[in-house]
Amino acid sequence: MTVQDTDPAEFTRQWEEWHARREAALTDPHGFLAVTSLRWLDAEPTRFPDAPGAWSTGDDGVVVELADGERLTVDGTEVSGRHAFGVLPERSGVNAVAGRAVVEVARRGGHDILRPRHPDNALRLEHPATPAYAPDPRWAVTGRYVPFDTPRAVTVGAAVEGLQHVYDAPGQVEFELEGATYRLSAFNGAAPGSLHVLFTDATSGVTTYAANRSVSIAAPDDSGRVLIDFNRATNLPCAYTDLATCPLPPDGNRLPVAVEAGERIPHERLTTTG
Template sequence: MSTHTETALESFDADWQEWHTAHERHRAHPHGFLAVTHLHWLDSSARRLDGVPGTWSAVDDAVRIVLEAGESLQRDGQELNTGSGATIELGSIEERGGINLASGDTVIEVAKRGGEYIVRPRNPENALLREYQGTPAYSPDAAYAVRGTFVPFEAPRPTTVGAAVEGIRHVYEAPGEIRFKLAGRELALTAFNGHAPGSLAVLFTDQTSGKTTYAANRSLSVVPAADGSVELDFNRAINLPCAYTDLATCPLPPAENRLPVAIEAGEKIPYERQDPK
């Protein structure tokens, strides 16, 4: 192996390690998804919820909260309680959107998933977060960083997928597919619009799923160049929250994204979900 090649591989490994360390730090944020203590689904019945103050309901596409004397909720640092029996109304939240409220050390996520409103308190003392041991991953391998091409559909396709929570369906807009070659095979992945402007997200499973990697899904974010070229670095394939907690509503990959090859790269099954044998 030439010195130039060795240097390139060392740089590839170092870049991956820096990325992985930063991602682990983000995952273990005091109010990240590892801190979620409950998942509450709201309906028109007003009721108290474990882990949060007040009485909650969802009526006419709005969340209503009634706080009693001594109960406190803040939004953007502003106190919401104006007295005993005060009613707070949170206007419509878009699908997959959400807002955060605060009560003491707890951040309270109010969001819409599958057309329904949910409440998820996040407390830094949650056992899942305190006992988190990190996520194992395959050693970086440049063979799993491949070039592909983003091919837009004639029109974006609304794509319905299942969820980690039974009975919930997610609808994503798929602007196109990414075509690439791996292990001598021509493959393609349907891509959804990503969180960052210009980015795409691909959800997939492969022949390692349920063996060394999480069974339900993994995710990879990519940014196509102006000419449609894409770098698919599967070393940066990550687990979604449902790999760690049953209090997540993560989407499942579309059927066509079940790859017939083993992607021995990226994040593996979390330690707490490993088979103890």
């Protein structure tokens, strides 16, 4: 059965359940709306008002020096004094618990960063539901996966000026919209074999967030077919806060058509940009 064969009411129900899960993750007490600052670490031990300890980084990775009475819990173990997080792989991170807060220690674009997450952050507490287009089966298109002979390293920009990300692209997805054929570069998704695509389109900066949106794609079937459901196109964290290092779409991933599906500009950006 194809998406177009699905009962419209059932299609809408499944989309609403998906969108509710999206909002629940976004508003989690330690989700991205709980981030209170973005700190770029260097060799000088520095204290920050929203995280315990003095933080620094160097050839041996991130280190925190905790003063008397300060504690963190890392991987279930309480630590005090000096604690070394070691060298973090790119795009990885460790969450250290500090009371009700979580301190994210991560590496992005070759830099070690700190992002404290506090459940009482106003951005989280005051978040209205993310607006989205009404689900429509016509935006769920069947395409095909076109793998490269070998994965290609693709360098993309970031929401933070001057930062770059490098991802391995295993291939492209090809599909038709409004009678035209398009190909978009795809990166590896979270689940084995799955893909995710960063893109913009003619709605970007008009009704959807200007910099990027993302759509997740389940692993191709045995014949290479994929389902690209733009109804489930999502905002990245940078759509809600400037405290994000989100990647931008690779060159060529701008669709000239208006994809009037998926998540729209968050209320947070409408409020701040007018």
